Amino acid sequence: MERNVVMIALFAALIAVLGLIPKITLAFGVPITAQSMGVMLCGTVLGARRGALACLLFLLLVAIGLPLLSGGRGGLGLFVSPSAGFLIGWPVAAFVTGWIVEHWRGAPLTLVAGLASVLGGIVVLYGFGIAGMALVLEKSLLEAAALVTAFVPGDILKAAIAGMLTAALAKARPGSLLSRAA
Amino acid sequence: MISLTSPVRTRAHDWPAGAKLAGLCLATLGLFFSADPLVHLAALVAVLALYAAPGAQFLRTGLRSLWMLWPFVLVVAVFHLIDGSAGQGAVIVMRLVTAVALANLVTMTTRLSDMIAVVRWLTTPLRRLGLKTRALEIAMALVIRMTPVLLDKGAALTESWRARSPRRPNWRIVLPFTLLALDDADHISDALRARGGLVSPED
Numbered sequence A: 001m002e003r004n005v006v007m008i009a010l011f012a013a014l015i016a017v018l019g020l021i022p023k024i025t026l027a028f029g030v031p032i033t034a035q036s037m038g039v040m041l042c043g044t045v046l047g048a049r050r051g052a053l054a055c056l057l058f059l060l061l062v063a064i065g066l067p068l069l070s071g072g073r074g075g076l077g078l079f080v081s082p083s084a085g086f087l088i089g090w091p092v093a094a095f096v097t098g099w100i101v102e103h104w105r106g107a108p109l110t111l112v113a114g115l116a117s118v119l120g121g122i123v124v125l126y127g128f129g130i131a132g133m134a135l136v137l138e139k140s141l142l143e144a145a146a147l148v149t150a151f152v153p154g155d156i157l158k159a160a161i162a163g164m165l166t167a168a169l170a171k172a173r174p175g176s177l178l179s180r181a182a
Numbered sequence B: 001m002i003s004l005t006s007p008v009r010t011r012a013h014d015w016p017a018g019a020k021l022a023g024l025c026l027a028t029l030g031l032f033f034s035a036d037p038l039v040h041l042a043a044l045v046a047v048l049a050l051y052a053a054p055g056a057q058f059l060r061t062g063l064r065s066l067w068m069l070w071p072f073v074l075v076v077a078v079f080h081l082i083d084g085s086a087g088q089g090a091v092i093v094m095r096l097v098t099a100v101a102l103a104n105l106v107t108m109t110t111r112l113s114d115m116i117a118v119v120r121w122l123t124t125p126l127r128r129l130g131l132k133t134r135a136l137e138i139a140m141a142l143v144i145r146m147t148p149v150l151l152d153k154g155a156a157l158t159e160s161w162r163a164r165s166p167r168r169p170n171w172r173i174v175l176p177f178t179l180l181a182l183d184d185a186d187h188i189s190d191a192l193r194a195r196g197g198l199v200s201p202e203d
Helices: A002-018 A035-046 A048-063 A076-080 A084-103 A109-137 A141-172 B017-033 B037-052 B056-083 B086-108 B112-122 B124-128 B134-164 B171-194
Strands: none
Touching: A002 A035, A002 A048, A002 B134, A002 B171, A035 A048, A035 A084, A035 A109, A035 A141, A048 A076, A048 A084, A048 B134, A076 A084, A076 B086, A084 A109, A109 A141, A109 B056, A109 B086, A141 B171, B017 B037, B017 B086, B017 B112, B037 B056, B037 B086, B056 B086, B112 B124, B112 B134, B134 B171
């Protein structure tokens, strides 16, 4: 119990710290940061339920006014902004990523964690993000999708790094890889 | 840790946080259901007046956090000018700016402790059902404490990288960084357990 709570809090803090690595802002203001890699790692390392809880905890702290999002952003305004869909998609993305790592045991962990990060952290997350953007800006899903495609290559790179990191963590601290603990 | 609450004291700081949040929900819903440009213009002017009321410093801080919206405003403006539906575009832009500005206003005028009290109140039904929300409260405190600790560890790692390599630190630093963090997590959970764990006697 204690360990689970601490690990969830730790990964929420990790998402915050990854957001402080210098960012590159591409077109349309959704900045490229390592923060979404934190979401992927929540899933691959903590597993589905705990990973989603870590993201929820992080979002709760952002909502109550802590400047934990990349660029020192935070507060309630983000949840009605055009990028709100991405934030709301985080817990789901971590859940899907974690679920895949928990259930697909047949392949090398680097590959499983990397592909799980692509499916959860890119496919699912962009689904939410694009829907949110379409809703707020009153554009069609395709038009909203066109605004964010520029970020896909960066996210694929992050998914690859998340996969390699997960495999390396599994070697160095097998007991801490909660997604494969059971 | 610094929160986004404004250091400029306003009268709204003393209003109950729950009421501000409920009002924000209603106002945001209203904005999303109205398509009348006059309503949106009035709302935008009203919100800007609220920002200006506590003084220049408050207004500056408020406008700075709204600045992140400019790419979206630009995209919508260009799209609707080409499309020939400028009126609709104006409604979308005004609604976006007003909704974000209102929400930021609540964040700026509500202390972190008041927000945490609202979170505690919102989780009351869970406690009635017999769930322990103490874990959530400890987890929130842990994140707030661990973020600066992790930042320091990251900075120390970056320094030792610089001391040994002519190249700039890159993503490889994330592995030792995560390992340090995982070991910390083990120590913290041991310490929590040694102090009686998350289940207090009165539970």
